[in-house]
Amino acid sequence: MAHGGPQGQLLGADGQEVQPEALVRELNHCQALQGSPKIFLLQACRGGKRDAGVGPVALPWYWRWRRTLPAIPTQADVLQIHADAQGSPSRGSTPGSSDQADILTVYAATEGCVAYRDEKGSDLVRTLVEVLRANPRGDLLELLTEVCVCVCMGDQEIGAGLTPTP
Numbered sequence: 001m002a003h004g005g006p007q008g009q010l011l012g013a014d015g016q017e018v019q020p021e022a023l024v025r026e027l028n029h030c031q032a033l034q035g036s037p038k039i040f041l042l043q044a045c046r047g048g049k050r051d052a053g054v055g056p057v058a059l060p061w062y063w064r065w066r067r068t069l070p071a072i073p074t075q076a077d078v079l080q081i082h083a084d085a086q087g088s089p090s091r092g093s094t095p096g097s098s099d100q101a102d103i104l105t106v107y108a109a110t111e112g113c114v115a116y117r118d119e120k121g122s123d124l125v126r127t128l129v130e131v132l133r134a135n136p137r138g139d140l141l142e143l144l145t146e147v148c149v150c151v152c153m154g155d156q157e158i159g160a161g162l163t164p165t166p
Helices: 020-028 060-066 123-134 140-153
Strands: 038-042 080-082 103-107
Touching: 020 038, 020 103, 038 123, 123 140
Parallel strands: 038 103
Antiparallel strands: 080 103
16 A cells, blocks of 8 residues: 555655556566566555546445545545556567566556545455455456456445356
8 A cells, every 4th residue: 555646656655756667667677576476456546536437327435425525535446457468578588478477467546546445444455355265266367357346336245256166
């Protein structure tokens, strides 16, 4: 968890700013992590806009948010799953390979928008934990899609749409 800036940068506890892509790039070049899959979960604002949800039939949290002052966060999180399998090949890589093919980045907000949390944390992280507990051996992208659906729909029955895999 971090605070995010208006251009999507992450704001560290030391006051330093870093773009998420630069952080991912640095960690991707870490010798100890070479050849290992890397998952980044970014619970931070990516700008100052508010995502309105799905319009007139938007989620209940959206309508609660509309009635509150802008400075008061709600319990809503908007999840954007972004698997970046593109990138420039690193030195020594084979043709057709990507130095970012083993990276998955999960954002709590769409580009340019705020991410919400309350005193209990974020719906994204709570839902992710519940979905992973419900199906620990499931396909990660399918589980993240389930997280997205649960967060966006305010689904209280986590894992209802999941089928355990042997």
